[in-house]
Amino acid sequence: xxxxxxxxxxxxxxxxxxxxxxxxxxxxxxxxxxxxxxxxxxxxxxxxxxxxxxxxxxxxxxxxxxxxxxxxxxxxxxxxxxxxxxxxxxxxxxxxx
Numbered sequence: 001x002x003x004x005x006x007x008x009x010x011x012x013x014x015x016x017x018x019x020x021x022x023x024x025x026x027x028x029x030x031x032x033x034x035x036x037x038x039x040x041x042x043x044x045x046x047x048x049x050x051x052x053x054x055x056x057x058x059x060x061x062x063x064x065x066x067x068x069x070x071x072x073x074x075x076x077x078x079x080x081x082x083x084x085x086x087x088x089x090x091x092x093x094x095x096x097x
Contacts, residue, residue: 016053
């Protein structure tokens, strides 16, 4: 594993752990009646690479599961990010048949 892969893996790990924590905090805020974290922030965490953590947090905390943009958008985002990572891994080249 070269340095860029190691840095990318650490970045994704930290961002996904942060997404889990932020979604959990937002659920606590919802239960306590405290000021909530804007949905834009929650979605931004996912877009920046924390989509797997966001989906895990949704299941773990049963949070945002009724919102269509979270229920269907986050799994779609994971697929798109996976395709992007695979494309980047192969250097942006298409496989020869």
